[in-house]
Amino acid sequence: MSxxxxxxxxxxxxxxxxxxxxxxxxxxxASRMHLQxxxxxxxxxAKHTAKVMRADMARYDADATxxxxxxxxxxxxxxxxxxxxxxRHKKTTKKAYVYLSGWMVAALRSEFGPLPDxxxxxxxxxxxxIEEIYTFLKQADARELDHxxxxxxxxxxxxxxxxxxxxxxxxxxxxxxxxxxxxxAGFGNEEATYLLAKQMIEAGACAIQIENQVSDAKxxxxxxxxxxxxxxxxxxxxxxxxxxxxxLGVEEGIIVARTDSLGASLTQKIPxxxxxxxxxxxxxxxxxxQIIDDVSMLQDGExxxxxxxxxxxxxxxxxxxxxxxxxxxxxxxxxxxxxSLKAGADLLWIETEKPNVxxxxxxxxxxxxxxPNAKLVYNNSPSFxxxxxxxxxxxxxxxxxGETLEAYPDPSIDPKALMAPELDGTELARIADExxxxxxxxxxxxxxxxxxxxxxxxxxxxxxxxxxxxxxYFGELGMLAYVRxxxxxxxxxxxxxxxxxxxxxxxxxxTHKEYFSGDNALKAGGEANTMxxx
Numbered sequence: 001m002s003x004x005x006x007x008x009x010x011x012x013x014x015x016x017x018x019x020x021x022x023x024x025x026x027x028x029x030a031s032r033m034h035l036q037x038x039x040x041x042x043x044x045x046a047k048h049t050a051k052v053m054r055a056d057m058a059r060y061d062a063d064a065t066x067x068x069x070x071x072x073x074x075x076x077x078x079x080x081x082x083x084x085x086x087x088r089h090k091k092t093t094k095k096a097y098v099y100l101s102g103w104m105v106a107a108l109r110s111e112f113g114p115l116p117d118x119x120x121x122x123x124x125x126x127x128x129x130i131e132e133i134y135t136f137l138k139q140a141d142a143r144e145l146d147h148x149x150x151x152x153x154x155x156x157x158x159x160x161x162x163x164x165x166x167x168x169x170x171x172x173x174x175x176x177x178x179x180x181x182x183x184x185a186g187f188g189n190e191e192a193t194y195l196l197a198k199q200m201i202e203a204g205a206c207a208i209q210i211e212n213q214v215s216d217a218k219x220x221x222x223x224x225x226x227x228x229x230x231x232x233x234x235x236x237x238x239x240x241x242x243x244x245x246x247x248l249g250v251e252e253g254i255i256v257a258r259t260d261s262l263g264a265s266l267t268q269k270i271p272x273x274x275x276x277x278x279x280x281x282x283x284x285x286x287x288x289x290q291i292i293d294d295v296s297m298l299q300d301g302e303x304x305x306x307x308x309x310x311x312x313x314x315x316x317x318x319x320x321x322x323x324x325x326x327x328x329x330x331x332x333x334x335x336x337x338x339x340s341l342k343a344g345a346d347l348l349w350i351e352t353e354k355p356n357v358x359x360x361x362x363x364x365x366x367x368x369x370x371x372p373n374a375k376l377v378y379n380n381s382p383s384f385x386x387x388x389x390x391x392x393x394x395x396x397x398x399x400x401x402g403e404t405l406e407a408y409p410d411p412s413i414d415p416k417a418l419m420a421p422e423l424d425g426t427e428l429a430r431i432a433d434e435x436x437x438x439x440x441x442x443x444x445x446x447x448x449x450x451x452x453x454x455x456x457x458x459x460x461x462x463x464x465x466x467x468x469x470x471x472x473y474f475g476e477l478g479m480l481a482y483v484r485x486x487x488x489x490x491x492x493x494x495x496x497x498x499x500x501x502x503x504x505x506x507x508x509x510x511t512h513k514e515y516f517s518g519d520n521a522l523k524a525g526g527e528a529n530t531m532x533x534x
Contacts, residue, residue, distance in 0.1 A: 002170045007031035029515040032149050035169070036142040039176055043248055045134055045204035049178040050252040053206055056095060057254075057346070060450045061373055067444035070097035070180065070453040074104035074129075076136030078458045083175040084140055084496060093177050098133060099453040100205075102182035105129060107459065119215060123187040123196050130181055130203035139505060140175040143496075146508050148172075180256060180377065180453065181205040185215040185229075186237045194240035201248050208241050209256035209349060209377065210234075212336055214268045226264035227321060230271035231279045231336070235343040242344050256377050257340035258349035261332035266321045270305065270314065279339060286332055288315040288323040334366045341371045347450065349377045354389050355439060361447035368448065375450040378443060382456055390432040390439075391418040398428060 011027035011034070039045045059066045073079035079098045086096045103117040109129060110121035148169050155162040181200050186193030192215075197208055212234040214227045238255055245253030270287070271280035284305070289312035292304050297313075304313045315323040324332070337348045350363055360378065367374045392411055395418065399405060408428055409417035423429050435442075443449040472481025490498035497503055513522065 042204035050206035053178045068095045070099040072099040072101035076132040079133040080136035100181040101455045127199035127203040137175045180207040190236040190240040193237045197244035207254035211258035227266045256347045257345035259336035286328045364448040377451040378449045394431040
């Protein structure tokens with residue numbers, strides 16, 4: 001018996017048990033509404049998607065070509081359109097996630113207005129956006145199932161075999177997919193991290209990404225001035241997130257530990273070492289110091305610590321922050337990652353300054369010497385100039401092969417010269433574009449990248465599409481700018497958005513009115529509905 005029929009039978013029995021009280025309730029309509037909202041709470045979503053993500057991680061461990069992807073979304077509608085597009089074009093939602101970017105929450109969702117990525121936005125905006133995204137994804141399910149129910153009713157009324165439609169309903173694949181949600185540096189101490197993590201999980205997040213920067217000095221991963229915390233502080237926050245998952249019954253919840261140490265040169269405090277070789281002493285060993293042969297060398301207010309049997313003065317800036325030694329960046333990244341994984345993190349995020357598979361692989365291979373199954377979530381960041389960076393790689397590759405390079409500008413003279421549009425049709429540009437195209441697969445196979453995401457693509461697509469429409473509409477094209485470049489494209493791509501009334505829920509509302517009021521329903525659809533033009 002199908003799940004659809006099972007639900008009908010269940011509601012039939014329930015309604016009959018109420019005698020005459022529920023005689024106006026149609027068991028099939030009730031079962032349809034029940035199936036259209038499969039996930040009743042955010043915790044239902046978090047538990048389901050955690051299992052999905054764990055299965056994907058196991059699949060990747062067995063076959064490194066099976067990586068997953070996501071795009072950063074700043075509104076429920078963008079997440080909905082992304083997942084509807086994925087399902088329409090790929091015929092499945094498997095291996096596709098949603099990324100929730102703290103950068104975009106700050107830039108687009110704060111009541112203060114646009115803010116930089118420095119944890120200045122309201123922390124509650126993050127769980128609210130998670131809830132909003134899943135509300136829109138559930139509505140995508142309801143809309144698609146409503147169409148299937150109407151198709152079933154139509155075939156049934158004509159006496160046709162509707163078993164194929166019923167099978168589609170029974171095997172329906174939801175738009176509800178995992179969200180990897182950015183909690184920044186935890187928005188405070190470990191208790192603050194725990195409280196916010198709980199709200200995020202209750203809203204539906206199965207994966208929480210946390211970084212090792214100082215919470216009140218947090219910077220965007222692609223900007224200067226980053227300050228990291230000692231490992232003990234960061235591991236306490238990892239513990240806080242795990243306790244939040246366990247308290248709420250999401251035992252398979254995922255923690256993504258992000259390190260910014262590759263681009264961070266400062267720390268706020270020196271941890272206390274309890275015994276030689278412990279984590280605190282390893283962190284302290286990275287400090288830039290000056291050996292003190294005589295305590296009289298110290299000025300009033302200066303401090304010194306004993307390292308390797310010698311009194312040493314850490315380099316301390318005027319703002320009180322301590323400087324790390326140059327050249328320790330990679331070693332700090334490796335130690336960050338190993339300690340995080342051993343403390344219960346599930347995935348790593350290494351923030352890099354450029355998209356280079358060899359660079360990432362070098363770090364991951366060192367980490368895997370201690371944690372063999374270590375794998376990454378990697379930021380395919382819009383902060384990278386992808387065209388330039390991969391043309392630089394292509395240039396160096398051609399140079400190493402002894403190819404003639406007279407046709408190309410020397411990037412050592414003008415680093416940005418390789419961006420010139422006239423190079424677009426050249427062999428160098430072709431090689432570079434092929435490298436960009438294969439970057440995700442190469443990274444997955446060679447550098448342990450389980451999940452590829454782009455943090456803020458929909459920020460850029462919204463800006464670009466609005467600019468292009470505005471240029472034409474307020475220019476010579478007038479209405480043709482919208483008709484030709486928007487509506488006509490929606491129609492030809494069979495996008496649901498062209499029937500915006502239906503996408504916004506008008507037809508679902510009409511269906512419900514019919515359920516509730518029968519022939520008395522005042523419906524928005526009908527012959528006069530202009531949406532019939534599409």
